Amino acid sequence: MEMREVQVTFDCAAPGALAAFWSAVLGYERQAPPPGFATWEEALDAWGVPASEHDSRDAAVPPAGGHGPRLFFQRVPEGKSVKNRVHLDVRVAPGLVGDERMAALEADADRLVALGATRVHRVDPDGRMETGFIVMQDPEGNEFCLD
Structure with missing residues (x-):
């Protein structure tokens, strides 16, 4: 195919x-x-x-x-009413780990908030499987992650 x-x-x-x-x-x-x-x-x-x-x-x-x-x-006439079933992961810090990764994510989160995004929550690295990310919403409430 x-x-x-x-x-x-x-x-x-x-x-x-x-x-x-x-x-x-x-x-x-x-x-x-x-x-x-x-x-x-x-x-x-x-x-x-x-x-x-x-x-x-x-x-x-x-x-x-x-x-x-x-x-x-x-x-469209209707507003957003529920959580997205599909979302974008914006790859801000590929290859970075730990504090360096989270600092890069935080800097971009600040930039996007100034553009109208909303910060939802941060997930820190756990030393096992989680590398850390920040959940955001665009100006109309669509969720996306800074990864």
């Missing part, structure tokens, strides 16, 4: 704001408008999309030469 690409889709209230947040978290870029258009607003107006629908979708992609899935954000 051929390998397949994956897109991660977020249901949310404010696609543009959440796309900007996750772009900053992951070092991604907002997806550029199609050829022939300087901005998405210009494209949407040309296609007859009402202004009220301009923030109904957005996307973030890895920068040129980067790797990773496209992130797609779509506006």
Whole structure:
């Protein structure tokens, strides 16, 4: 079987704001408008999309030469009501251990809180199987871990 690409889709209230947040978290870029258009607003107006629908979708992609899935954000009417069954682990400190690892995780947690994330809780290394991580929520309450 051929390998397949994956897109991660977020249901949310404010696609543009959440796309900007996750772009900053992951070092991604907002997806550029199609050829022939300087901005998405210009494209949407040309296609007859009402202004009220301009923030109904957005996307973030890895920068040129980067790797990773496209992130797609779509506006939905309902808010988040339960814990995610699938979440992202943002690999902030691969290869680091102990205090050095936790310091790197803490520094990124602080950066993300300044961008609108919420810190939920920290799990410290236990010297056995647990290497340590910090559970966070994005601005709309979606859980993710700094790992």
